[in-house]
Amino acid sequence: MENQKEIIIKIMEEILAKMTLAGDIEVIDEVDGARFVVKTRSANALIGNNGQNLSSFSHIIKKIAEVKLRKSGVLEPLQFSVDVNDYQLKKTDELKSLAKMNAQRVRYFKKEVVLPHMNSYERRIVHTALAEYPDINTESVGEGEERKIIIRPI
Template identity: 45%
Template sequence: MADGEAIKNEVKSVLDRMGFGLAVMDITAYQGLTSRIAVRISGDARMLIGEGGANLGALEHILRKIVQKKLGAEERFSLDINDYRMRRMEDLKQEVKAAAKEVRMHRRPVPLQPMSSFERRIVHLLLEEYPDITTESTGQDEERRVVIKPYP
């Protein structure tokens, strides 16, 4: 396993070559699952993030492959640009709480919008603490989503 500083340097090097000015960059523990590389971009970061974080996910995948090749170790890290993912997780938590409340109130399934596998995993983990609710992933590819249901 490579150290955080080596990963950070590789990520910074790639983003510098892409022409993005980095104002701040930090690597921290993130939910005990993986490391979080937080990047601050001076100027407009919309192109790096993309619609619904699609470009951010693709960039993260590419950076993982580069780090794996250069440092010789498969590293698990989450790339977060201008706190996009952190804000998205907070929004997701609120959405899940509201959907769980609706399921409890009306006793009928509530499908969430399609989301990434990482976000689906977060939803499943968040709802584990609700004994009267169960979750199920349905759909395929870009249409894969979580359905929150009352426990039978």
């Protein structure tokens, strides 16, 4: 697993160098894999508007890592996420807070709440955060980029 982390770090360093961006990479072990955090002063360039650049940056790193790890004979690739200056971590915490606050509204008023449209990653965070609530149901509705979550009382 350490070898996989080294390969992923090298990929990230190469991409940052090609983008002429400086940054340190920190690896944080988590229950379901690892989180690779770029610490940089150029965070805006890497994160972009609403995290769009970060999403693309992460996607590219994961695809390159998938190919390189497969070529090096890795049978079980490391599950990992990519973050910049803890942007994703903060965003995840905000989404969980939003979900739980709205779950409390649903419980109190006994009426459904429709959350704003979210990407699949964000919707998964909300569904997971509210899965432990036995009296609440969540459902994704809509198409494409307009998909939203409805939180309903049971």
